[in-house]
Amino acid sequence: MLKNRIIPCLDVKDGRVVKGINFVELKDAGDPVEQAKIYSDSGADEICFLDITASNENRETIIDIVRKTAKECFVPLTVGGGVRTIQNITDLLLAGADKVSINTAAVKNVDFVKEASKKFGSQCIVVAIDAKKVSDNKWEVFTHGGRNKTGIDAVEFAKKVEENGAGEILLTSMDKDGTKSGYDVDLLKTITNSTNIPIIASGGVGTLEHLYDGIVKGGASAVLAASIFHYGEYKIKDAKEYLNSKNVSVRL
Amino acid sequence: MNVTIVDYQSGNISSVINSFTEVAKDKINLEVTSDINKIKSCDKIVLPGQGSFKSCVESLNSISGLVDTLKEFAITNKKPLLGICVGLQMFADIGYEEAETQGLGWISGKVSKIDNQKGKFKLPHIGWNEIEIQKESKIFKDIKNKSHMYFVHSYEFIPEDKSVISAITNYSSKIVCAVERDNLFGTQFHPEKSDKVGLNVIDNFLKL
Numbered sequence: 001m002l003k004n005r006i007i008p009c010l011d012v013k014d015g016r017v018v019k020g021i022n023f024v025e026l027k028d029a030g031d032p033v034e035q036a037k038i039y040s041d042s043g044a045d046e047i048c049f050l051d052i053t054a055s056n057e058n059r060e061t062i063i064d065i066v067r068k069t070a071k072e073c074f075v076p077l078t079v080g081g082g083v084r085t086i087q088n089i090t091d092l093l094l095a096g097a098d099k100v101s102i103n104t105a106a107v108k109n110v111d112f113v114k115e116a117s118k119k120f121g122s123q124c125i126v127v128a129i130d131a132k133k134v135s136d137n138k139w140e141v142f143t144h145g146g147r148n149k150t151g152i153d154a155v156e157f158a159k160k161v162e163e164n165g166a167g168e169i170l171l172t173s174m175d176k177d178g179t180k181s182g183y184d185v186d187l188l189k190t191i192t193n194s195t196n197i198p199i200i201a202s203g204g205v206g207t208l209e210h211l212y213d214g215i216v217k218g219g220a221s222a223v224l225a226a227s228i229f230h231y232g233e234y235k236i237k238d239a240k241e242y243l244n245s246k247n248v249s250v251r252l
Numbered sequence: 253m254n255v256t257i258v259d260y261q262s263g264n265i266s267s268v269i270n271s272f273t274e275v276a277k278d279k280i281n282l283e284v285t286s287d288i289n290k291i292k293s294c295d296k297i298v299l300p301g302q303g304s305f306k307s308c309v310e311s312l313n314s315i316s317g318l319v320d321t322l323k324e325f326a327i328t329n330k331k332p333l334l335g336i337c338v339g340l341q342m343f344a345d346i347g348y349e350e351a352e353t354q355g356l357g358w359i360s361g362k363v364s365k366i367d368n369q370k371g372k373f374k375l376p377h378i379g380w381n382e383i384e385i386q387k388e389s390k391i392f393k394d395i396k397n398k399s400h401m402y403f404v405h406s407y408e409f410i411p412e413d414k415s416v417i418s419a420i421t422n423y424s425s426k427i428v429c430a431v432e433r434d435n436l437f438g439t440q441f442h443p444e445k446s447d448k449v450g451l452n453v454i455d456n457f458l459k460l
Contacts, residue, residue, distance in 0.1 A: 002423055003380045003400065040447070045380055070270050076402060076445050093264040098445060121263055121303040123376060123404040167376055167404070198374045221374060251380040251400045 003251045004215045005045035005222035006239055007078075007200065008229045010035055013052045015061035033068045039229070040073040042236045045251060047073055048101075048224060051081030063095045070096020080128055080170070089116055093124065101170055103128040104143045107150055107157070110164050117165025126200070127166040129154060131187055132174040139187055146174035158191050169195065170224065172203040180206025180227065188218025200224050208234060208242040215248055254294040255458065257284045260311045260318065263302030268336065271444035272298065275454045288317045296460070297325060301338025305347030305363055305407065308338045309355060319356065327358055332435040332460050334391070340431065340438030341409050349407050359431060361411035366424060373424040375406045381421045381429075383441070389418040389432050391439075391456045399449045401429070401441035409440065435460070 011018050016030040036047045047069070051062040059082060066079055079092050080101030089100050106113050106127045117125045130146055131139040131154035139154035158169055171191055173184035183201050192199045198221035201214035205225040214223045228234050240250045255276065257268055269284055276282050283290055291297065299322070301308045312319055326333035335343060344355040347363035355363065368375050380400040385392055401421075408427045411417065419430035421441070429440040437457065443450035 001382065002377065002403075005379050070266060071274070074267075074271050074274070074445060074451060075447050076404075094266055096266040096270055098264070098267055122406075123302065123378070124264060168378060196368065196371050196374055197376070198378050221379065 001249055002221075003045070003249050004220075004243065005200075006211070006236060006250065007046045007048050007222055007224040008039045008044050008236065009048040009050055009202070009224050009226045011050050011052050011226065012062060012065065012081075014058045015053075015065060018052070032065050033072065036069045036077075037072050039236065040075050043240060043251070044075060044236050045222070046076040046078060048078045048080070050101075051079065053082070063091055066092060066095040066097050078126060080126070086116065086119060089120060093120065099124045099126050099167070101126040101128045103130065106161060106166075107141055107143050107152065110160055113161050113166055114164040117167070122165045122167035125166050126168045126170050127161040128170040128172065129158060129161075130172045130174050131184075133184070133187070137186065137190065139190075142174055146177070154187070155190055155194050158195050162195050162197050166197060168198045168200060168221075170200045170202055171220075174203070176204030177202075178227075179204050182206065182210040183214045183218055183220075185213055185218045188214060188220055192219035198222065208239055211239055212243060212246055212248060215243070253279075253296070253458075254281045254283065255296045255298065256291050256294040257282065257298045257300065258291065258318075258322070259284045259286050260315055262300060262308050262311050262338070265300045265302070267442070267444045268298065268300045271451060271454060272458075275451050275458060280458055286315050286318065288321050291318075291321050291325065296331065296457070297322065297333040299333060299335040299339035299342070301336065301340075301342060303338065305338055305341055305349040305355070306351055306353040308342060309347070309353050312342070323356070323358070326436050330434050330436075332457065333437065334457050335438040336444070337405060337440060337442060340440055341407060343431070343436070343438055344409055344411070347407070358436065359411050359416055359433065360413060361409060363407050363409050366406055366408050366427065369424055376404055377406065377423045377427075378404045381423060381441075383419040383421050383429055385419050386417050387415075387432075389430070390460060391432070391437050391453050392418065392430070393456045395449060395452055395456075400446070401439075401443070401450060402445040402447075403429070403441045405440060409438075
């Protein structure tokens with residue numbers, strides 16, 4: 001039976017982890033490679049890096065981090081943030097990323113998703129959708145961290161990226177992100193029911209029960225979380241044991 | 253010992269290189285190449301594969317003499333070869349991804365899309381699934397039955413001769429996830445992405 005995945009996400013800025021895990025055993029709390037290794041050793045099913053570097057000059061640093069991480073972590077590695085061109089994808093994959101996550105570039109031009117999945121295979125193309133609720137059972141796609149409204153319906157867009165070869169969708173609720181009040185389960189349910197590719201739930205996790213809700217109520221194939229794993233609040237193992245105790249199948 | 257990872261522009265093989273390098277350490281000479289002479293003279297071959305069946309077969313065929321060299325190595329001389337993901341699928345006679353495409357024909361059978369039971373199962377089959385070992389296997393030495401391996405695929409290999417199947421996994425139906433015949437090995441899952449247990453599979457292959 002296919003297991004539900006737990007994916008810790010690390011935000012990386014100018015080569016350093018922001019909001020990282022703060023374990024006592026860490027030598028350097030800002031080192032993404034070290035943090036990724038801790039996650040993979042503790043049973044993370046995948047690792048996700050989100051590059052939030054603003055300037056173009058520092059974009060090379062993420063490539064270097066991916067290269068180093070890939071030599072130490074032998075679970076899938078997804079990298080997102082600023083993926084805009086085929087060359088960006090090539091660079092990340094050559095450095096050792098297994099998947100790339102495309103956000104703004106997919107919204108601007110869905111053909112980019114098609115081109116990328118054709119060239120590299122759907123298995124490595126994740127489309128990240130940031131959605132915000134606009135009315136009852138209606139969500140809109142936003143870009144630039146929720147600042148820019150696009151007028152595009154999230155459900156329609158999810159279907160469209162699936163048609164264009166996306167292998168997975170990383171779905172973030174902009175209403176819930178950072179609130180620790182749980183995923184937007186209605187959004188998840190709506191998108192998982194309208195598509196046939198795996199959906200990764202993101203945005204809003206504050207407790208282990210929220211992970212359960214994302215999988216069982218929302219129908220997500222994987223749950224992504226950042227802050228609950230930071231500061232050692234919960235370990236990956238706690239999350240897996242909790243889900244297992246609630247009869248949600250996970251890789252133990 | 254010399255081990256070759258065949259680089260035929262089949263997509264992203266960085267992870268394969270990284271994990272084989274990790275396991276091989278300094279004991280084994282690892283080469284990533286499509287050079288026919290190097291492939292002929294090595295001891296073991298790893299055949300990765302990403303993207304579609306069609307694009308992988310076309311890439312293999314585009315390198316002059318490569319398919320014949322691989323066949324002589326693995327089939328005629330029965331030297332160890334491990335196919336991973338589409339690398340395994342290409343052992344088949346025929347594949348149906350994108351368009352009907354002839355495979356290598358090393359193990360009779362076909363590669364077709366996983367039956368998702370009218371959308372009940374999401375495709376691709378992505379993530380960790382348990383393998384059920386079907387027969388004694390050299391590459392599963394010391395690997396526990398029901399170990400978790402990482403999968404990412406939408407197509408499955410259906411061999412005619414079921415005795416080649418060394419492991420299956422359950423996703424909508426029983427999917428063939430490893431085959432073994434003499435020194436020909438294939439895994440549908442990605443040992444290079446399957447954590448420590450995956451590295452054990454690689455180690456078993458390198459120790460053959």
